Amino acid sequence: MKKRNALTAAALAASLVMLAGCGSGGSDADAGDGNTLTWWHNSNSEPGKGYYEEVAADFEADHPGVTIEVSALQHEDMLTKLDASFQTGDTPDVYMERGGGELVAHVEAGLVQDLSAPAADAISTLGGNVTGWQVDGKTYALPFSLGVAGFWYNTALFEKAGITETPTTMTELYTVIDKLKAADIVPISVGAGDKWPAAHYWYFLALRSCSQDVLTDAVSSKDFSDECFVEAGEQLKTLVDAEPFNPGYLATVAQAGPSSASGLLVTEQVAMELAGHWEPGVMQGLTEDHEGLGDKTGWFSFPAVEGGEGDPAAQLGGGDAWACSVTAPEICSEFVSYLVSDTVQKGFAENGMGLPTNPAATSSVADPAIADLLAVRDEAPYVQLYFDTLFGENVGGAMNDAIALMFAGKASAQDIVDQTQAAADNE
Amino acid sequence: MSDNAQTPPGLRKPQAGGQVRGRRALTNAWRQRLEIIFFVAPALVLFAIFVVAPVLQAAHYSLFRWNGLGPMDNFVGLANYSRALQDTIFTGAVMHNLIIIVLSILIQLPLGLGIALLLNRDIWGRAIMRVIIFVPYVLAEVVAGVVWALLLQPNGAIDAMLGAIGLGGATQLWLGDPDIALLTVMVVLTWKYLGLAIILFLAGLQGVPAELSEAAQIDGASWWATQRRITIPLLGPTIRTWGFLSMVGALQLFDMVWILTKGGPANSTMTMATYLINQGTERSQYGYASAVAVLLFGISFVLAMLYQLLVLRRDIDSGAGPLPIKKVKR
Numbered sequence: 191m192k193k194r195n196a197l198t199a200a201a202l203a204a205s206l207v208m209l210a211g212c213g214s215g216g217s218d219a220d221a222g223d224g225n226t227l228t229w230w231h232n233s234n235s236e237p238g239k240g241y242y243e244e245v246a247a248d249f250e251a252d253h254p255g256v257t258i259e260v261s262a263l264q265h266e267d268m269l270t271k272l273d274a275s276f277q278t279g280d281t282p283d284v285y286m287e288r289g290g291g292e293l294v295a296h297v298e299a300g301l302v303q304d305l306s307a308p309a310a311d312a313i314s315t316l317g318g319n320v321t322g323w324q325v326d327g328k329t330y331a332l333p334f335s336l337g338v339a340g341f342w343y344n345t346a347l348f349e350k351a352g353i354t355e356t357p358t359t360m361t362e363l364y365t366v367i368d369k370l371k372a373a374d375i376v377p378i379s380v381g382a383g384d385k386w387p388a389a390h391y392w393y394f395l396a397l398r399s400c401s402q403d404v405l406t407d408a409v410s411s412k413d414f415s416d417e418c419f420v421e422a423g424e425q426l427k428t429l430v431d432a433e434p435f436n437p438g439y440l441a442t443v444a445q446a447g448p449s450s451a452s453g454l455l456v457t458e459q460v461a462m463e464l465a466g467h468w469e470p471g472v473m474q475g476l477t478e479d480h481e482g483l484g485d486k487t488g489w490f491s492f493p494a495v496e497g498g499e500g501d502p503a504a505q506l507g508g509g510d511a512w513a514c515s516v517t518a519p520e521i522c523s524e525f526v527s528y529l530v531s532d533t534v535q536k537g538f539a540e541n542g543m544g545l546p547t548n549p550a551a552t553s554s555v556a557d558p559a560i561a562d563l564l565a566v567r568d569e570a571p572y573v574q575l576y577f578d579t580l581f582g583e584n585v586g587g588a589m590n591d592a593i594a595l596m597f598a599g600k601a602s603a604q605d606i607v608d609q610t611q612a613a614a615d616n617e
Numbered sequence: 618m619s620d621n622a623q624t625p626p627g628l629r630k631p632q633a634g635g636q637v638r639g640r641r642a643l644t645n646a647w648r649q650r651l652e653i654i655f656f657v658a659p660a661l662v663l664f665a666i667f668v669v670a671p672v673l674q675a676a677h678y679s680l681f682r683w684n685g686l687g688p689m690d691n692f693v694g695l696a697n698y699s700r701a702l703q704d705t706i707f708t709g710a711v712m713h714n715l716i717i718i719v720l721s722i723l724i725q726l727p728l729g730l731g732i733a734l735l736l737n738r739d740i741w742g743r744a745i746m747r748v749i750i751f752v753p754y755v756l757a758e759v760v761a762g763v764v765w766a767l768l769l770q771p772n773g774a775i776d777a778m779l780g781a782i783g784l785g786g787a788t789q790l791w792l793g794d795p796d797i798a799l800l801t802v803m804v805v806l807t808w809k810y811l812g813l814a815i816i817l818f819l820a821g822l823q824g825v826p827a828e829l830s831e832a833a834q835i836d837g838a839s840w841w842a843t844q845r846r847i848t849i850p851l852l853g854p855t856i857r858t859w860g861f862l863s864m865v866g867a868l869q870l871f872d873m874v875w876i877l878t879k880g881g882p883a884n885s886t887m888t889m890a891t892y893l894i895n896q897g898t899e900r901s902q903y904g905y906a907s908a909v910a911v912l913l914f915g916i917s918f919v920l921a922m923l924y925q926l927l928v929l930r931r932d933i934d935s936g937a938g939p940l941p942i943k944k945v946k947r
Binding site: 298 | 773798881884899901902
């Protein structure tokens with residue numbers, strides 16, 4: 191018996207050695223010569239794809255000897271691939287960072303370069319827009335698109351319900367909801383099945399209820415004990431109890447298909463939806479003629495909470511930034527600075543690829559809906575990063591779960607704070 | 618490899634007690650062992666790399682607080698396990714798995730057995746009925762899930778159908794109401810897996826000797842009495858094996874739930890597997906999710922063992938039943 195085991199082990203070991211032999215030898219082949227940059231982006235359709243190819247070619251022309259290997263990936267594919275690459279350490283030189291807790295995790299794991307010194311010029315051009323990509327005062331990525339969320343609504347349905355002005359306070363929002371219901375129109379769609387669209391309500395109510403100082407403190411201290419966070423939950427409870435949402439909202443998804451929250455808005459089954467700057471694009475993708483709601487597209491900022499400490503003009507948003515992985519060659523910082531330069535950002539805006547962060551590109555935005563949003567963003571005293579992004583997947587996820595439970599009537603205002611705090615304490 | 622591993626045909630069995638005398642016998646015994654090792658080693662190596670190693674790795678990860686990035690240096694001992702056992706979403710998920718096991722047996726067993734007994738008779742359209750009943754099982758789980766999600770959406774085809782036959786008042790938020798979502802999922806699972814139960818039972822029925830039923834009928838037993846006293850008892854091993862497959866399927870349930878509800882609304886359809894994926898890949902708590910994975914493994918292992926001991930034992934002890942499917946060895 192013993193002997194047999196020993197023999198088996200020997201055979202196993204031999205096979206393992208053979209297998210291991212096959213595996214080795216391939217590594218370090220792509221370490222690069224210091225002049226090759228790999229760049230992953232998610233503009234995998236025209237005009238963005240072609241534009242970025244031009245940008246890379248222009249940079250190569252200005253920097254002889256530098257080669258840029260561009261990979262245009264589908265967004266979800268890119269995120270999956272990035273996650274895997276962070277775990278194996280084989281990260282592309284230039285990649286997208288969404289900021290907040292994700293960035294903190296990457297910084298703590300030593301995966302991303304500090305751009306504060308090498309990209310100082312670009313950072314000063316972008317101004318306050320880089321805040322979401324700073325950790326302990328150091329800037330790790332340069333945002334190229336930064337959007338804000340708010341209510342997208344159907345102007346025709348508002349007219350039909352006799353609503354002449356968009357609401358600026360929660361009380362006015364309730365009046366709007368009542369008028370829409372009276373006209374037999376479902377007021378709001380929300381994709382609570384995906385959780386984050388529901389969570390955006392709580393984020394906004396916290397933004398309106400809490401002062402900027404409290405929010406800033408909570409980010410660093412991970413302490414949610416301020417009364418305003420419970421207040422946000424109570425405001426949300428009042429809203430959910432007013433029943434403004436589409437039937438079956440607990441199982442509704444955000445953006446996929448005609449029965450999603452965006453689908454209900456674009457097929458005119460509901461009057462409005464709280465969503466980010468991507469909404470017109472999503473709606474266009476959901477319609478045959480790629481028009482979305484067309485002329486009937488309206489937007490208003492999240493209303494003020496009466497008595498809240500937060501600035502009613504503050505906005506909630508998020509964006510994408512270019513980062514250099516820690517193994518990227520030195521030229522990387524120069525390339526990402528070029529990506530947010532006046533020239534590149536103007537082309538970015540002209541091609542309708544997002545909301546540019548470089549002030550020089552503001553006037554180049556062609557789409558009127560995006561231009562309006564840009565004005566709102568730039569007039570805001572501050573743009574708060576989406577809380578789930580800000581606090582990272584773990585705390586943000588717990589927060590979203592608890593908020594979705596409130597939408598299901600299974601969590602109280604205090605529960606949201608408690609669950610979030612518990613997850614934060616578990617970090 | 619245990620000592621009672623079966624000797625492959627064509628090889629001589631080693632002498633009793635493993636005692637070998639004489640050179641020739643020794644050579645033979647060695648040759649035989651080497652042959653076994655030679656043929657089994659590749660499979661064992663693959664098994665070790667792709668099954669054993671990941672399981673051990675998960676057990677290792679489960680002792681750390683780790684977000685999947687950077688070095689794993691925050692050792693927390695069994696904290697992840699105690700956290701999972703105190704988490705009401707996880708314990709709820711365990712309950713949901715158990716409910717699905719029980720409901721599968723309560724719903725699918727009588728339904729599947731009844732239909733199999735009917736289809737075993739010489740009735741008109743039997744072949745086509747068998748095909749129709751088996752179709753859902755052949756369909757890919759993801760395809761079935763996506764189609765059902767569309768059918769069950771508010772104002773979807775199911776609601777429209779109910780309205781058309783005058784039952785408009787019975788429409789529900791099938792997947793959107795936490796109180797009924799698990800039952801809705803159960804209905805879809807029954808639709809999907811009933812075909813498997815029926816086909817297994819039909820196969821088992823082939824092994825029930827016709828003479829016994831004939832003899833019973835000659836003695837004046839009714840059809841039902843024949844089924845109850847003869848056919849169903851003889852189908853026992855098949856039923857018990859189906860029960861095992863059904864239990865294992867319910868424990869690992871993931872794809873259908875993920876597509877229909879992602880465990881929602883309000884965690885009402887969360888299973889251990891959806892919870893595991895949610896905490897791991899979506900929340901980046903790889904250490905914690907590994908602890909959940911180990912718990913899932915442990916719970917499945919214990920239940921499988923209990924089933925073997927309490928239910929399958931008689932089949933194994935009494936030799937092969939009429940079932941063509943090979944039973945799991947102890």
